[in-house]
Amino acid sequence: MSLETGSPRHFVKAAMAAPYLEREEEHDLAVSWRTDHDEKALARLAASHMRLVISIASRFRHFGLPMGDLIQEGHVGLLEAAARFEPERNVRFSTYATWWIRASIQDYILRNWSIVRGGTSSTQKALFFNLRRLRAKMARNGSGSPDPAMYEEIASAIGVSKADVELMNSRLSAPDTSLNAPVIESDAAAADRQDFLPCPQPLQDQTVSETIDTDRRTRWLHVALNELNERELRIVRERRLTEDGATLExxxxxxxxxxxxxxxIENRALQKLRSALLRDHERAVFVN
Structure with a gap:
């Protein structure tokens, strides 16, 4: 029975009723699936470990996501573990599968807990779940928000910066807010929140002005380079107009x-360029 064809309660009852596997039988099933792709062996191996999936999924039930979905994602991790399991290593399948089940469930939570994608790296994922656990523990103990010293301790333990801990804590402290929502909830004509977000890009008139000035300076430089003879031009190009300038030697x-x-020769060429550029600049100012 799957979660699609039956209720989660019946699914859990069926999983709990599945018999345990002895070590030798588990090994034989794993070998059959790995070498012969025996679907029946995979089904028995997975069914006998669904109680493990349910147990791990229940640890994440406080994230506000349907328990059935958590179990389903854990089952995906279980199948992934079966595909990668190497029976010859003489390790119990449950020991190996636990990591894959938990990782699959955690990835599902991170994808669905918030519209904004978070926890994209392993350290960020660890920060997300450890910080939530700490916040829940403090809530049960009646404590307030973490203090700066606690931020430092968490950052050091997980291997992230203190700023990352503070940012994740602020994300966990409030639900997602639409940027299109009005600043004043009771006023439909009020400005949207996105209207107050600062833009790091320069203003359009500044961009246009810089583009025009850059083009003008480029034209002046090309004209000034015509003042140099062949050897002076080569030295200036290789010394001043390349990313890795050549040495004098x-x-x-x-x-x-x-x-x-x-x-x-370089100093003489630079003096020629300076004089030509000043002359062209004065001429442009006079014309304007």
Whole structure:
């Protein structure tokens, strides 16, 4: 019986009634499934471990998600464990499957607990579940919110930054809020929350102005480069206009001159460029 064809209660009763497997029988079923792809062997192996799935799923029932869905996701993890299990390692299948069942359930919770995707890395996932457990424990004990020292302790234990702990705690403290919701709930004409989000991008007029200035400077530079002779142009290009500028020594070897002579030619070329750029700039200002 599956969760689609029967009620969760009947499914749980059927799972609890499934017989346990002896070690040898479990090993034989695992070998049959791995070597011969025996579907009946897989079915018996999975059915005998559904009580393990239910037990692990029950630990996550406080996340507000249907118990039937948690069991279903745990069953997916159980089948994944069966596909990867290596019977020759002489390890009980339940020991190996526990990790896959728990991981499948946790992934399902992270996908459905909030519209905003969270816990995409293993450390973030550990932070999500450990911080929820800590908050639930403090609520039972009547404690308040975690203090900064507790944030530091959690961050150190899990391997994340204190800022990550504070951010996750703020996410767990309030439900999702639509950015299209009005700031004043009673006023339908009020501005949306998204209207008050700061935009990190520059203003359009600033972007256009920077684009125009960049194009103008590029044109001036190309015109100024025409003032240089062939050797000066080569030195400036290889020294100043490439990402990894050439050294004086390497250029001297290529040109057959000393590095001091390369430096002198470079300084003279830069002075020519400076004079040409100033002249073009003054001309542009005068025309404008």
């Amino acid at each position: 390497s250029l001297g070897e290529k040109l057959g001159i000393s590095k001091e002579r390369v430096r002198q």
